[in-house]
Amino acid sequence: MLTSTICAAASAAGLGIAALTAYRKRFLAATRIAAFSLVPIGLVLTGIVDWLTDVVFKPSVWAGFGVLALSALLFMVSRVAERRRTGGGRKEPKAAEAAARRDAMAPGASAPSLGPGRAASRPQGKAKKSSDGEDFSDIEAILKKHGI
Structure with a gap:
C-alpha cells in the first residue's frame, strides 16, 4: 500500500514537471x-511493484538466494579441485595441438635463425643469391609448405 502511494506521488510529480515543460513550449521534452512519469503508476497497476516488495522483504527469498550462492560456491570449489588433481585438465588438448603443428612442418625445415646479416628482414623479391654460401633451405621449406 505504501509503495503504491509513493509510485502515484512520483507519477503526479513527473506529470506536473511535464506540464511546466510544455508551458515553456518544449513539447518534445x-x-x-x-x-517516464507514467512508468511507476503502470508498474503498480500491473502488480510488479507488489511482487518486487514481496521478494525484497521476505526472509525465505533471501534464504533461497543464500542456498543458490552456496551451491555455486561448492560447484566452483569442486572444479578447482578437479583441475588440480588432473594437472590442469585443459592443458592436455593444447599440448596435443602443439605436437600436431610440429608434425605439420616440412621434414627438412629447421627452426628459423637470425644469423649474421639481415637476410631475414629482406623482402623475398629482393633476395640475392649469396656468394658466402648461406643456406636458405629452411626458408625454402617454409615457402614450399605454404605453396609459394
Missing part, C-alpha cells in the same frame, strides 16, 4: 518526461 514534455512528452518524454510524461512518458
Whole structure:
C-alpha cells in the first residue's frame, strides 16, 4: 500500500514537471518526461511493484538466494579441485595441438635463425643469391609448405 502511494506521488510529480515543460513550449521534452512519469503508476497497476516488495522483504527469498550462492560456491570449489588433481585438465588438448603443428612442418625445415646479416628482414623479391654460401633451405621449406 505504501509503495503504491509513493509510485502515484512520483507519477503526479513527473506529470506536473511535464506540464511546466510544455508551458515553456518544449513539447518534445514534455512528452518524454510524461512518458517516464507514467512508468511507476503502470508498474503498480500491473502488480510488479507488489511482487518486487514481496521478494525484497521476505526472509525465505533471501534464504533461497543464500542456498543458490552456496551451491555455486561448492560447484566452483569442486572444479578447482578437479583441475588440480588432473594437472590442469585443459592443458592436455593444447599440448596435443602443439605436437600436431610440429608434425605439420616440412621434414627438412629447421627452426628459423637470425644469423649474421639481415637476410631475414629482406623482402623475398629482393633476395640475392649469396656468394658466402648461406643456406636458405629452411626458408625454402617454409615457402614450399605454404605453396609459394
